[in-house]
Amino acid sequence: MRPVRIGNISGFYGDRLNAAREMLDGGPVDVLCGDYLAELTMLILAKAQAKDPDAGYAKTFLTQMRDVLADCVARGVKVVSNAGGLNPAGLAAAIGDLGTGARVAYVEGDDLRGSLEAIQPAVVGKPVSANAYLGGWGIAEALAAGADVVVTGRVTDASLVVGPAAWWHGWGRDAFDQLAGAVVAGHVIECGPQATGGNYSFLDEVTDRRYPGFPIAEVDADGSSVITKHPGTGGLVSVGTVTAQLLYEIAAPAYLGPDCTTHFDTITLSDDGEHRVRISGVRGSAPPETLKVALNDAGGYRNSMTLVLTGLDIEAKAAHAEALLFDVLGGRDRFAEVDVRLLRFDHPDAASNAEATAHLKVTVKDPDPRVVGRSFSNATMELALGGYAGFHTTTPPSAESAFGVYRPAAVPRSAVTHAVVLPSGERRVVADPPTSVSSAAMLTLDVTDAATTPAGPTRRAPLGRVVGARSGDKGGDANIGVWARTDAAHAWLRRFLTVDRVRELLGPEVADLAIEVHELPNLRALNVVVHGILGDGVASSTRPDPQAKGLGEYLRSRVVDVPEALLDA
Template sequence: MTAIRIGNISGFYGDRLGAAREMLDGGPVDVLCGDYLAELTMLILAKAQAKDPEAGYAKTFLAQMRDVLADCVARGVKVVSNAGGLNPAGLAAALEELGTGARIAYVEGDDLRGSLDAIVPAVAGKLVSANAYLGAWGIAEALAAGADVVVTGRVTDASLVVGPAAWWHGWARDDWDALAGAVVAGHVIECGPQATGGNYSFLDEVTDRRYPGFPIAEVAAGGSSVITKHPGTGGLVSVGTVTAQLLYEIAAPAYAGPDCTTHFDTLSLTQDGEHRVEITGVRGTPPPPTLKVALNDAGGYRNTMTLVLTGLDIQAKAAFAEQLLFEVLGGRDRFAEVDVRLLRFDHPDAASNAEATAHLRITVKDPDPRLVGRAFSNATMELALGGYAGFHTTTPPSAESAFGVYRPAAVPREAVTQTVVLPDGSRSVVADPPGVSDGTSLPLDVSDVPSLTSAPTGPTTRAPFGRVVGARSGDKGGDANIGVWARTDEAYAWLRGFLTIDRARELLGPEAAELEIEVHELANLRALNVVVHGILGDGVASSTRPDPQAKGLGEYLRSRVVDVPEALLEGGPE
């Protein structure tokens, strides 16, 4: 049977609207899929639904379908998306109203707000959102019943590829290796152009600087896949760009999902031609007995003001400003939480005014919006004439904003009922996989991991870490991961000896000094995955870091100057 060609048209809620038309018209595809549900998005959709019960889904997907759905039906191209968010039935109804004749199905059962009793750890009170991560079989069953479009709530991102592939190839629920192969393909294309040269460390490798074409996964009957993009589109598909995305937002190599456990340390990547990377050898085992759950609470209210400091005595000016401001406000203890960060961008004897500035970023949080609203931001203005020399702010005084707190949890599989509503209106409960495991160990022989080359010896020189390695970082709730990979066997041999837990903590600086850090090896990718627990606090909606999703953390790590073997530096040391 021929491979199924699945093209991604969205990596997040707010991604490129034109991607659907570009994917449909750019070349042959069998399925359009799109991911719209980041953890933060569930909070955004919950707020929208609180104002309007008919809302709660990703409206950008509906806009894309207005443009392409009639053509998809005419060409026999299926559409699969998690844009249903908290209201997949509402999105299905809105798609029906487009009048294209498309047969619409939807998957539900992930929303646990009506019954929180089975969630571990136990939760109390009323959550803003509580969603289990469902798998792919509801999607597969809907396609088998003749659906042209399948919309879901919170399924795993990879399920948007696994479901169509399982339907197309007729896989069984215990075809673990094939399912795991599709999970890997789905993980690569779920974030759109991040697989095709977007956000890539080695910018010099991306010679076509047009906006990258969105990725396509060609998934074969055995679960192997080829990652590619349409001809004539920008960007790059290489072993490097695919490696970067494989390392994005994972933890241990045993990647537990609702349909199988995928072992990222078993796969192999091969360049299969220009802009084509083949993924083979993925092994899978049964999934764990629980499903992941994403919880969002209403955390209260927050406000931030940023004071600009210029020239000399930056630290003294910052300390003076902080002291004066909290005197005006009546003390720090009036607020539930205070976060003050001095961000140093300044240079001595700067060539321009802008290069002589630093920022004092002050954030306050509290359940009472009155405390952190204009009462806080207006108070900063009292320093305008009575504070430090050169006082000004980056913005005028602002009002408070609500924030959410993300918490990961789990729920027994038997406590969740996944239901697919077919185009004829009939409902079907989706069966669980035939077996589960602890999701951690691989009862297979993985001794075929490539033997490691010896690390280079000889003189070293001080150079940025990123001269030798690439990195990609991201968030999972309050944790961040940094996937770090090398491009040669020699560089990886050095990397795995160099980047220990203690070295990672040292290079990441003071904010990681007291945090739990893990380092996982993926020798098959010449990579290490560094997981930093708690660096993002209670998740992106609550984090007070300037980079709340840790998107730049990997590039910061690459910028650190370390002792590098001269043999690894192209052309010798600079």
């Protein structure tokens, strides 16, 4: 049987609406899939559902379906999406109301808000969302039963590819190598144009600077795949762009999932023609006996004000402003949490006023909204005439906003009922795959260098002159995937970028945090995981970059001693 062509139409809630139409009309596809559920999105949907019980799903997906679903049905193109969020049944009903004649199924069972006892002791209070990460078998069963559209709640992002591939090729639940190959393909295309030149470190390689075409995974019967995009679309599909996305938001090389454990240390990438990259050799093993759970708690309320400091004596002005502000407020102890960050953008003898400025960002949190509301932000204005020279703020005083706290957890599979409601209305419980208690073991990791570290003189240069990076959030942690483009550069990188070196280059922010460096020699890569840098997750983080999207590019900007042989290659 030929490969199944699965095209991505969304990488997050709020992505390009036209992607569905562009994917459908741009060339042959068998399945449209879209990812809408980041950890933060579950919190957003929970807030919407609290106001309206019929809400709780990604409405932008419904907008896309109004545009393309009739054509999908006419052409026999299936649609699979996790846009159901906290209300997949509601989204399925809304799709049915579009009047296209599409046969709609939905997957449920991930929402654990009614059975929190199974997740103890991770539960604190009453979470606003509690979702287990389901796999792809509910999707596969729905497609086998004739569904045109399958919407789900919280499945893993890669399940949107695993399910259709398993259905198309008739894989069994123990076909772990094939399933792992589909997981890798799904991981590559789940974030849309990040696989086709978006957010790519080596911008000079992307010669077509139009908005990147969304990616397609052609998944074969043996689990191997080709990543590509429609002809005539912008961006780039290369070994580099695919490598970057493979390293996004991962941890150890043994990538645990609900359907299998995927061993990223077995992936082989190769050119397969213009804008085509082949993924092969992926090995899989049994999944763990538990499922990952994402909990979002109502964390309380927060408010921030940013004070602008200009010119001379920046640190002295910042210290004076901080002391004066909390004196006006009646002390720091009034708040449950205080975070003060001096952000240095200023340059000495700056060529412009803007280049002479730094920011003092003050954030306060508390369970009581009145404590951190206008009473806080209005107090900053008392410094306007009685504070430091040049006082002004980036915004007027603002009201408080609610924030969430993300907590990862695990739950026994026996506590989760993975089910699919078929177009006929039949509700079918989905069987679990075989599991293993030793699924986290690596399979084939071999760190023998294919090249020796270049000898000879070194030169001070940014690390990014010889390596790329892709970073992102993993709950309260951040990962930075770093890869080299040559064997020689990889041989140098894996000796250079130790835990101690990472700590030195990332600076005081990570001084007391746990750091791991995992090797992926098959990708000429290292994966750095920095634990706790994002606190309680993106919705709670006070970092200027709360999702760590720029952390990899910061690491690349650091000037280090690089062998001249690599710089001159």
